Amino acid sequence: MSPNQNPLHEETRAAWEVNAEVWDKRMGDDGNDFFNILCWPTLVSFLNPQPAAHILDIACGNGLTTRRLAELGCKVTAFDFSANLIEYAKQRLANYQSQITLRVIDATNEEQLLSLGKSQFDSALSNMALFDMADIEPLFRTLPKLLKPGGTFVFSITHPCFNNASSAHVVEEIDNNGEMQISYAIKTTRYMTPYSTRGLALRNQPMPQVYFERPLQYYFNLAFQHGFVLDGFEERAFPPETPQTHPLGWGGNFSEIPAAIVIRMRLQS
Numbered sequence: 001m002s003p004n005q006n007p008l009h010e011e012t013r014a015a016w017e018v019n020a021e022v023w024d025k026r027m028g029d030d031g032n033d034f035f036n037i038l039c040w041p042t043l044v045s046f047l048n049p050q051p052a053a054h055i056l057d058i059a060c061g062n063g064l065t066t067r068r069l070a071e072l073g074c075k076v077t078a079f080d081f082s083a084n085l086i087e088y089a090k091q092r093l094a095n096y097q098s099q100i101t102l103r104v105i106d107a108t109n110e111e112q113l114l115s116l117g118k119s120q121f122d123s124a125l126s127n128m129a130l131f132d133m134a135d136i137e138p139l140f141r142t143l144p145k146l147l148k149p150g151g152t153f154v155f156s157i158t159h160p161c162f163n164n165a166s167s168a169h170v171v172e173e174i175d176n177n178g179e180m181q182i183s184y185a186i187k188t189t190r191y192m193t194p195y196s197t198r199g200l201a202l203r204n205q206p207m208p209q210v211y212f213e214r215p216l217q218y219y220f221n222l223a224f225q226h227g228f229v230l231d232g233f234e235e236r237a238f239p240p241e242t243p244q245t246h247p248l249g250w251g252g253n254f255s256e257i258p259a260a261i262v263i264r265m266r267l268q269s
C-alpha cells in the first residue's frame, strides 16, 4: 500500500509528464502502426467487448483504446499516472463524456487501484504499458478484486524475447551460392533476469523513459499466482508489405519476428 519505493518509479513518471505533449501529437486520435497493425486487432478480438460492458483501461495514455471501446458502446473507466496525459485524454474524448471516466491513478499503488471499486469491471485492458511500470505486482494482486467473477485481463506488451531494451536490430549481407541476400535479425543479450534501463518510445521524445523488462514467465507466473488462467496468446509480427519508416526499425523487413504479444488472462471461477 505504501508508495512505490523504486527511485526509477518517480523518474519514469516525470519522463511521461515531460513527454506527454509529443506522445499525444504522435498518437493523435488514431495511433501508429504498432497500435493499428499489431495490437488493436487482437486486443479487440480477445476482449470481445459487448455494448454496455464496463471496461477498465489501464495506463490509457491520451485515450487511444478508451475511444475505440467507447465507439463500440462500452462504458470505460480509464486511468494513467500522468496528469498531463489524462488532460490530453479529456480533450480528445470530450464527445464521449457520458460513457467515460478518466482518472489519475498510479498502477503501482494498491490503495489507489482499490478506489476504482470492487467487482466493477467485466474486463480490463492494458495496451503497451506493463513494461513501463516499475512494479506490476500490485496490479495483478488487485485486479481480481476489481474484476467481476470470471472477468478477463487483456494486455499487449513488446515481445520480451525479441523486442526488449537489449534487442539489437541487425542486417547481414550473404553471398548465397552466387546470389547476394540480405537478412534482418534480432540479437538479444538479456532476457532471463528482470532489469530496467532508459530508452525511447518515440525517436523525438524530449526525455528517455525507463523500461522495466521481465521474461514471459514473470508475467505468466504472477497472473497464475493471483488466480488467472491463460486463455489467449498471440505473437504479432508486421506483414512483409508493411513500409519501413527506418531501415532497421520494426516493419516488413522483420516479418518473421514478432515485435509484440497479446495475452488474455481469465479469472478462474
Ligand SMILES: C[S@@+](CC[C@H](N)C(=O)[O-])C[C@H]1O[C@@H](n2cnc3c(N)ncnc32)[C@H](O)[C@@H]1O
Residues within 6 Å of the ligand: 016, 027, 058, 059, 060, 061, 062, 063, 064, 065, 079, 080, 081, 082, 085, 105, 106, 107, 108, 126, 127, 128, 129, 132, 133, 134, 201
Ligand atoms: C506506451 S504508453 C501506452 C499508452 C496507451 N495505453 C496507448 O495505448 O496509447 C505507456 C503508458 O503507461 C503509463 N504508465 C506507466 N507507468 C504507470 C503507472 N505506474 N501507473 C499508471 N500509468 C502508468 C504512462 O504514463 C503511459 O501513458
